[in-house]
Amino acid sequence: MYRWIPFWPDTAAVNAIAVNNIYIAELALSSLITLTVAFMLLTFSIRYRRGSTASRANLVQKTWHFEVGWTTATLGLFLILFVYGASMYIWLYNPPPADEEIYVVGKRWMWKAEHPGGQREIDALHVPIDKTIRLVLASEDVIHSFFVPAFRIKHDVVPGALExxxxxxxxxxxxRLACTQFCGLQHATMAGEVVVMSGPDYARWLGDQGVRESFAEQGSELFRAHGCSGCHSENSTVHAPLLDGVYGTFVHMQDGSVRFADEAYLRDCIVNPRSFTVAGYPPVMPDYAGQLGEDELLKVIAYIKSIGSKRETGR
Ligand code: HEC
Ligand SMILES: [Cu+2]
Structure with missing residues (x-):
């Protein structure tokens, strides 16, 4: 319908439709007002041009009605647009329950994607159609920005945080998939493609990747190899919390604050354990910053997310 607008990019996601609609609404309203003003400007210029016979006598009665009405109407119209835009923004930035979760690591100069089944790919992202895909984004080095124009999604990927x-x-x-944050000499080559496939095609693609271990299983091995299981297990002598089902819960801290255990929280626990302590436990957890790559952190996090849903500790 809006194909006639020059340079209109592909539209290939529900997110993109929402953004298109806002764009069209803004374009339409702005055009309407610009054209109205231009039309009146022209009309009055012609009507009161030098030499025209239009009356220039004072108005019999001065009225503010026009002025107030016109200003309020435009303000109202733009406020409607504001509310519409803000609600869309909230919708776009609050992930609905995901059908599938894919981990993406930005690194100079490539995008590395890892599927829950353990399938990995570089500068490409295969996804099924009509499924809500949630991406967990991490950066191995500098700030990158994950941009898929056809989906109208773009998000900075900041080192030291998970988005x-x-x-x-x-x-x-x-x-097209691109990096839109100048990240070094080869920034321009930091691009790839997103391949949207039908459900059966996607299942076949996953099957063809020849993987043996799921993402969480790889995390489980790291969990043992790095000694996490030495403290975080039932038969440990160290008083450390069991991590079963901690993901998605609210965790009480020693200092009285409460934190929501999402991916970013789990990452913080591992690389930044000195900055906070879980209530009721000694602050003995070693700092793993620099010991686990971003990739490995995501695996360990995926493992923690995969274990248990009931916590005996009743927190
Ligand atoms: C020396 C024992 C020890 C080791 C080794 C250890 N931890 Fe911990 N961990 C603790 C203790 C004690 C706490 C609770 C106190 C705190 O927050 O520092 C904790 C807290 C946590 C929490 C927050 C738990 C919650 O309930 O919110 C996470 C997540 C975590 N550790 C993950 C890990 C991972 C992953 C590893 C391995 C890379 C690891 N830990 C290694 C002792 C340990
Ligand atoms: Cu980049």
Missing amino acids: TIWFKANKTGTF
Whole structure:
């Protein structure tokens, strides 16, 4: 419908439709007002041009009605647009429950994606159509920005933090993926493609990757190899919390604050354990900053997310 607008990019996700609609609404309203003002400007210029016979006598009665009405109407219209835009923003930045979660690591100069089944790919992202995909984004080095124009999603990927975004593709095909944060000499080459496939095609693709271990299983091995299980297990002599089902709960801290255990929290626990302590436990957890790569951290986090859902500790 809006294909006639020059340079209109592909639209291949529900997120993109929402953004299109806002864009169209803004364009329409701005055009309407600009045209109205231009039209009146022209009309009055012609009507009161030098030499015209239009009356220039004072108004019999001065009225503010026009002025107030016109200003309030435009203000109201733009406020409606504001509310509409803000609600869309909230919708776009609050991931709905995901059908699938994919981990993406930005690194000079590539995008590395890892599927829950353990399938990995570089500078490419295969996803099924009509499914809500949640991406957990991490950076290995500097700030990158994950951008898929056809989905209208773009999110900075900042080292030392985990970000999440979501999308739901509604068109099969291959779409551009790019980094939009100048991240060094080869920044321009930090690009790839997103391949949206039908459900069966996607299942076949996953099966063809020849992986043996799921992402969480790889994390479970790291969990043992790095000694986490030595403290965080039932038969440990150290008084450390069991991590079963901690993901998605609220955790009480020693200092009285409460934190929500999302991916970013779990990452913080591992690389930044000195900055806070879980209530009721000694602050003995070693600092793993620098010992686990971003990739490995994501695996350990995926493992912690995968274990248990009931906590005996009753926290
Ligand atoms: C020396 C024992 C020890 C080791 C080794 C250890 N931890 Fe911990 N961990 C603790 C203790 C004690 C706490 C609670 C106190 C605190 O927050 O520092 C904790 C807290 C945590 C929490 C927060 C738990 C909650 O209930 O919110 C997470 C997550 C965690 N550790 C993950 C790990 C991972 C992953 C590793 C391995 C890379 C690891 N830990 C290694 C002792 C340990
Ligand atoms: Cu980059």
